Amino acid sequence: MRVVGRIALGLAAALIVLAAVVLVRTFAFKPPAAADTAAIEVAAPIAVDVAGAAQRLSQAIQIPTVRHQDRAEDIDAEWTKLHALLATNYPAAHAAMTREEVASRTLVYTWPGTDKALAPIVLMAHQDVVPVTPETARDWKYPPFGGAIAENAVWGRGAIDDKGSLVGIFEALETLAKQGFKPRRTVMIVSGGDEEVAGQGASAAAALLKSRGITAEFVLDEGLAVINDNPISGGKVAVIGTAEKGYGTLRVTAKAAGGHSSSPPADAGGVVNLSRAVVAIADDPFPMTFQGPGAEMVKALAPDAPFMVRMAVANEWLFRGLLAKQVGATPPGAALLHTTIAPTMLKGSPKENVLPQDATAWINYRIAPGDSSATVMARAKAAVGDLPVTVAWNTPPNEPSPVSSSSSWGWKVVAATAGAVAQAPVAPSLVTAGTDSRFLTPVAKDVYRFQPVEFDLADVQMIHGVNEHITLGNLEKMVQFYARLVLTAAR
Incomplete structure (x- = not known):
């Protein structure tokens, strides 16, 4: 009994020490991703002609620069109209900058700096928009390409993604x-013409920069925004993407003899084998791990989060598994912590009473930093095992981007300006979709993905959806942010 008592006392003492360590670490916790931006003197606000900006954005929306999956449906003349509109509406900017056009009607502007020793900054915003499906057109409050200015907002396809940024x-x-501003540091604009179809415009722009030996101090593109109701702290935060996921679609094919459905084969057939393969792949998800840009966002917001969240983050060594489980409890949260697997398309027989000679499924992956297309392929092949199917990439995949610094000078300038305009804390995070900026990673020290617009989480559904619009307040923030960013980085 004495031995048992000593063991119990020892365990109690150990638990007390553990609790003390946890509490000390909790109260002393400082997020590692929160770089000191106090040394950055952000430029003062400028006067913004919001009404004029709204009119000019409306004009841009009325030019339907729609990119289709079948590029034969694209109307090149619409890009010509948009380019002419930009030159007409912004004569002083065009006089100060040179303009070049590369593949897919992509534009590259250069405003030369007075100090050639300084690396340039690159601002990005694409010209093209996604189509509006005919069956949803009637659900819009205002015509999707009408550019209506109503209800204190500008309405239409591209208002947010991404003509709002381009006009801003x-x-x-x-x-x-x-x-009369003369930048010390060269300022460049890269405006892709085919971002919505993962085209080659931005890649051609990157090749142009590389041919001239240009390495940008930082690149800033669309991606993340200011979220009013972030689920970590419940408050407002400016979330800046320091990386984005890769993209790839696997094509899984099951061959079969085909024939008449009245005499199905005893060995199950192609559709059944394909189904088994898809289920096997989907049932073997990539594990969620509390690391990378998604985890850095949680760490950055922890000081303003409820006590239990702060405690878990401050003691990651003890609660890492719990943090991954809690953050990954929702699909958007899970997408931040692992490579996602999404079966999206199926093809079999063209007729209900015909057995297909081949059945095919397409499985879309968004590849997290730390994984690669090779690890995706290896995991899929291991999952299907000896099932009689073939697995191949539908098109060459895009690898995940490198993770940009959250402590460099470029980060500090972007973060300080974002925080000043949004009047909110700033956090790094992961972009789970794709942007043109991934093509510029070889010609930039850092690449960031951020639009200075404020959203509630529910508002995000309008991007690529119905009733896309930007409020006049957000449009003003756009202009303020880009002006103050240029003044801060290039004065």
């Missing part, structure tokens, strides 16, 4: 050029 950048640079 030009409004900012036009204002600065009219004021």
Whole structure:
């Protein structure tokens, strides 16, 4: 009994020590991703002609620069109209910059800096938009390509993604050029013409920069935004993407003899084998791990989060598994912590009473940093085992981007400006979709993905959806952010 008592006392003492360590670490916790931006003197706000900016964005929305999966459906003349509109609406900016056009109507602007020793900054915003499906057109409050200015907002396809950013950048640079601003650091704009179809415009722009030996100090593209009701702290936060996931679609095919459905084969047939393969792949998900940009966001927001969240983050060594489980409890949270697997398309027989000679499924992957297309392929092949199917990439996959710094000078400038405009804390995170900026990673020290617009989480559904619009308040923040960013980085 004495031995048991000593063991119990020892365990109690150990638990007390553990609890003390946990509490000390909790109260002393400082997020590692929160780089000190105090040394960055963010430029003062500028005067913004919001009504004029709204009119000019409306005009841009009325030009339907729609990219289709079948590029034969694209209307090249719409890009010609948009380019002419930009030149007409922003004469001072165009006088200050040179303009070049590369593949897929992609534009590259350069505003030369006075100090050639300084690496340039690159601002990105694409020109193209996704189609509006005919069956949803009647669900829009205002015509999707009407550019209506109503209810304190500009409505239409591209208002957020991404003509809002494009117009915001030009409004900012036009204002600065009219004021006689001369940048010390070269400022560039890369405006992709085919981002929505993962085209080659931005890649061609990157090749142009590489041919000239240009390495940007930082690149800034679309991606993340200011979230009013983030689920970690419940408050407002400016979330900046420091990386984005890779993209790839596997094609899984099951061959079969085919024939008439009245005499199905005893060995199950192609559709059944394909089904088994798809289920096997989907039932073997990539594990969620509390690491990478998604985890860095949680760490950055932990000081403003409820006590239990702070305690878990401060003692990651003890609660790492629990953190992964809790963050990954929702699909958006899970997408931050692992490579996702999404079966999306199926093809079999063209007729209900015909056995197909081959059945095919397409499985879309968003590949997290730390994984690769090779690890995806190996996991899929291991999952299907000896099932009689073939597994191949539908098209060459895109690898996940490198993770940009959350402590460099570029990060500090972007984060400080975002925080000043949003009046909110700033956190790094992971972009789970794809942007044109991934093509510029070889010609930039850092690549960031952020739009200075405020959303509730529910608002995100309108991007690529129905009733896309940008409020006049958010449009003003766009112009303020880009102007103050350029002034801060290039003065």
